[in-house]
Amino acid sequence: MTAPLLSIENLNAISTRENGAPILRDVSLTLERGEVLGLVGESGAGKSTIAKALLGILPRTVQVTGGAIRFEGRDLMTMPSRALRDLIGTHIALIPQDPQTALNPGRRIEAQLTDALRLRRGLSSKEARARALKLLQEVHIRDPERVLRAYPHELSGGMRQRVLIASAFALEPKLVVADEPTTALDVTVQKQILRLIRDMQRTHGTAVIFVTHDLGVVAQICDSVTLLYAGKVIEAGRTADVLTAPRHAYTKALLAAGPRYDRPDSGLEPVPPSVFEALRAEIGLG
Amino acid sequence: MIAFSILKRLAMAAITLFGVAVIVFVLLRVVPGDPIAMMISPGASPESIAALRAQYGLDASLPMQFLVWLKAVATGDFGTSISLRRDVLGLLAERLPATLELAFAALVLAILLGGAVAVAGTLLRRTPGEPVLDTINGLFLAVPDFVWALALVLLLGVAFPVFPLSGRIDPVHQVDFATPFYLLESLLRLRFSTAADIAAHMVMPVLALGLPLAAIIARVLKGALMEAMVQDYILLARLKGMSSLRLVLQEALRNAIGPTIALTGVQFTFLIGGTVIVERIFAYPGIGNMAIDAVINRDLPLIQGLVLAFGALFILINLLVDMLVVAFNPRLRHG
Numbered sequence: 001m002t003a004p005l006l007s008i009e010n011l012n013a014i015s016t017r018e019n020g021a022p023i024l025r026d027v028s029l030t031l032e033r034g035e036v037l038g039l040v041g042e043s044g045a046g047k048s049t050i051a052k053a054l055l056g057i058l059p060r061t062v063q064v065t066g067g068a069i070r071f072e073g074r075d076l077m078t079m080p081s082r083a084l085r086d087l088i089g090t091h092i093a094l095i096p097q098d099p100q101t102a103l104n105p106g107r108r109i110e111a112q113l114t115d116a117l118r119l120r121r122g123l124s125s126k127e128a129r130a131r132a133l134k135l136l137q138e139v140h141i142r143d144p145e146r147v148l149r150a151y152p153h154e155l156s157g158g159m160r161q162r163v164l165i166a167s168a169f170a171l172e173p174k175l176v177v178a179d180e181p182t183t184a185l186d187v188t189v190q191k192q193i194l195r196l197i198r199d200m201q202r203t204h205g206t207a208v209i210f211v212t213h214d215l216g217v218v219a220q221i222c223d224s225v226t227l228l229y230a231g232k233v234i235e236a237g238r239t240a241d242v243l244t245a246p247r248h249a250y251t252k253a254l255l256a257a258g259p260r261y262d263r264p265d266s267g268l269e270p271v272p273p274s275v276f277e278a279l280r281a282e283i284g285l286g
Numbered sequence: 287m288i289a290f291s292i293l294k295r296l297a298m299a300a301i302t303l304f305g306v307a308v309i310v311f312v313l314l315r316v317v318p319g320d321p322i323a324m325m326i327s328p329g330a331s332p333e334s335i336a337a338l339r340a341q342y343g344l345d346a347s348l349p350m351q352f353l354v355w356l357k358a359v360a361t362g363d364f365g366t367s368i369s370l371r372r373d374v375l376g377l378l379a380e381r382l383p384a385t386l387e388l389a390f391a392a393l394v395l396a397i398l399l400g401g402a403v404a405v406a407g408t409l410l411r412r413t414p415g416e417p418v419l420d421t422i423n424g425l426f427l428a429v430p431d432f433v434w435a436l437a438l439v440l441l442l443g444v445a446f447p448v449f450p451l452s453g454r455i456d457p458v459h460q461v462d463f464a465t466p467f468y469l470l471e472s473l474l475r476l477r478f479s480t481a482a483d484i485a486a487h488m489v490m491p492v493l494a495l496g497l498p499l500a501a502i503i504a505r506v507l508k509g510a511l512m513e514a515m516v517q518d519y520i521l522l523a524r525l526k527g528m529s530s531l532r533l534v535l536q537e538a539l540r541n542a543i544g545p546t547i548a549l550t551g552v553q554f555t556f557l558i559g560g561t562v563i564v565e566r567i568f569a570y571p572g573i574g575n576m577a578i579d580a581v582i583n584r585d586l587p588l589i590q591g592l593v594l595a596f597g598a599l600f601i602l603i604n605l606l607v608d609m610l611v612v613a614f615n616p617r618l619r620h621g
Contacts, residue, residue, distance in 0.1 A: 032601060055525060060412070089527025102518040106540035113521075116526040151616040167522075
């Protein structure tokens, strides 16, 4: 049997700023080719740290103290930086959170969309342009010719996110990290973008790590889910199993806290303090 | 639409120049000092003084003098220099190119050096090299042009006489120039030894004028680059595998450069103002040096001509700067 696409093994990280406070505690997870994994947790749970670690962009204030991130069996943590840059540049892509700031305001879409194709694939600008047009059609942009000529400020937020999705899939990466890609968008656009990421993932056979705090999003597009609290994996498994038969009290409480569209009058149920106390005792936060 | 806005700018420029002309004209005549007294030998008869005064039109009322002068200027007649007894326009045409060559050489130096320091500082961010570079740049910011000029004279002119101390060109090379743009012309006519001599004469004044501006450009551009470098689009470009230098030059620079262009434009006009003292120190035959003589000699027509030339130059620079800022920022291009 071949190695899984990605396996994170006992990853530990601390903050160098807050007296070495732990950020990740023995995090392990695996991701198979073509699988969509939801990385769920509240703010500070460590989901973004995991995403940044595997993109090689951890801030200087975060220090990995142990564990491994294996991509097709190769440990990213011990790889020389040049090789790591090439591997990430070709095989791992990011769909960022905020489409407003993720496109360079001073460059046309064409230049930004074809950069990687010219740099990594060695395509001529004509070939790269043809490929970019095709990508834009794939993400359901109606007049791709105009969009290629446009500057980011001439596009709506949803259009920009589509461009960024096209850009993420441009090199046919094996893994796409989607960092809360719908938080900055209108609710109606959110649904379209989620479906688009799911469609693109299926056609290209790409694995996706979906960083989110929204279990509803997980239910819609993720095959499996890993739930984090304070840097520790609380629950992990197939999405259907976790959502229908959660094992951990925290997961149950979270699911109960979500709005019930079938019973709109039922109100929201906050996670009871006793659940947090038990959780913190379990992790050892005192 | 574009033609209209350019026309509007030109009309504004004309009004500004008119304002400059009025202010200079009035100021010069309110300030004490009589040009006729400077021209004539002591003990001349009141009759000959009055005759001379009439000859230069200085006996008419102030508004009358202004109208006469303005009408002449409008037809291209800037009058005759009282001290040099030559056509003012001819003098300007002869001296202005010398100053322009000096100022633009200093500007190019400042942009290249300041830009390189800003990019280097951005690449060195969060390394021990960054504070070192910042401190050196801070020192350069603190030293004004004329101090540079004097320090350079002592260092490269006297202690280690590498460069000629004064003038624009060695008399050996003084050969049949067709235009007053000596450096440009000798380069275009492939007379490289002449060009090298002119360039050697320019080295010290150009350094004195350019170094302070380079420090300003370095400081402002680095600040803007540092801000741009933390943006998400830089992160995405980095993930695509771009080198740090390419990130700075291709991704960050175009978004960071706007404020620097605007500031460089303003500072460039100060640099041209600085040519007055720096040209004096190096006895460089430009309009700055001529301006000092003109003021000492109360040479009213020449001063007026010079100030108008400076004013026109400043307005032109500001116009160019505005156009450049728009060219670099696609968000300003429409409307």
